[in-house]
Amino acid sequence: MSRFRNPARRAIGLGSAKSGAQHWWMQRMTAVALIALCIWFVVMLLSMLHADYASAHAVLARPWNAALMIAFTSAMFWHAQLGLAVVIEDYVHTRWLEFSLIVLVKLFAVLFAIACALAVLRIALAG
Amino acid sequence: MAQTGRPLSPHIGIYRWQVQMATSILHRATGIALSIGTLLVLWGLMAMASGAGAWIHFEAFITSIVGLILMIGWTWALMFHLCNGIRHLLQDTGMGYEIPQFVRSGWLAVIVSLALTLAIWAWLAMGGVA
Ligand code: HEM
Numbered sequence A: 001m002s003r004f005r006n007p008a009r010r011a012i013g014l015g016s017a018k019s020g021a022q023h024w025w026m027q028r029m030t031a032v033a034l035i036a037l038c039i040w041f042v043v044m045l046l047s048m049l050h051a052d053y054a055s056a057h058a059v060l061a062r063p064w065n066a067a068l069m070i071a072f073t074s075a076m077f078w079h080a081q082l083g084l085a086v087v088i089e090d091y092v093h094t095r096w097l098e099f100s101l102i103v104l105v106k107l108f109a110v111l112f113a114i115a116c117a118l119a120v121l122r123i124a125l126a127g
Numbered sequence B: 001m002a003q004t005g006r007p008l009s010p011h012i013g014i015y016r017w018q019v020q021m022a023t024s025i026l027h028r029a030t031g032i033a034l035s036i037g038t039l040l041v042l043w044g045l046m047a048m049a050s051g052a053g054a055w056i057h058f059e060a061f062i063t064s065i066v067g068l069i070l071m072i073g074w075t076w077a078l079m080f081h082l083c084n085g086i087r088h089l090l091q092d093t094g095m096g097y098e099i100p101q102f103v104r105s106g107w108l109a110v111i112v113s114l115a116l117t118l119a120i121w122a123w124l125a126m127g128g129v130a
Helices: A007-012 A020-047 A053-061 A063-091 A095-125 B019-050 B052-062 B065-092 B099-125
Strands: none
Touching: A020 A063, A020 B065, A020 B099, A053 A063, A053 A095, A053 B019, A053 B052, A063 A095, A063 B019, A095 B019, B019 B052, B019 B065, B019 B099, B052 B065, B065 B099
16 A cells, blocks of 8 residues: 555655555445445345245345355455454553454454355355 | 643533534444444344244344344444445545535435435335335
8 A cells, every 4th residue: 555655754764664554445445345235235135025034045045146245244344343443442542452352353353254255155055 | 641731622521512523423333333233244144044943033033123123223323324434435535625515414424314214114114115
């Protein structure tokens, strides 16, 4: 993300040396993706209003729906994890606790994103 | 904080309420609420993948009184965070920073999100006829 940094920062070699620009950019990229994905998600849920288990399962098993659902859950956990890290940084001022919470949130976000993707695959590939 | 004797800004005790601060706080609050809501998406997908037996428990929860209240809350949280998030992204491009524009877009996010929530649940309550 060096292109978002002030050229003077590179020239003088000063700056926080952290990864704020990358974090900020990924929060925006996932937000843009989530605009479309959230609208799709809500519309699909509304269309399932009268569906029983078998027909809801069949709707999600369609190739595009399965792909979009994996995209949605991946972007969602990525975005949530980035956002929660900022919230934790703002309110938790005990260094070890702050660090531990951020790591814990990241690990669970990855685990849950994998679990969602596998669940969708299982639905999509079921006989 | 260093005791400089200078006035603090914002001075919480005498700060006038403004829509800008409400939307800012609400964006964070709805972001946290939606992060908790991700667990419901996880549960729903896991239940659907597990089979009809597990799905019944999920369905029973989201159609219970507590479940419905949570679902209505999450609907508004998502609609507000979505509208205000789009506002955030437009402001990131440098748009809308004049104070009157900032106030107007803030109210717009609040009102549109409430209208969308109302429209979704009115449609659901009528059994989805459209
Ligand atoms: C799908 C569920 C979503 C979850 C769980 C979620 C969660 C979060 C969280 C926890 C934050 C941090 C809040 C803060 O720092 O105060 C955040 C920030 C943000 N969200 Fe979302 N969000 C979701 C959807 C969206 C959508 C659809 C958009 C659409 C534009 C969006 C746009 C943003 C933006 C722009 C920020 C950064 C705000 C800032 O820098 O102050 N989010 N989100």
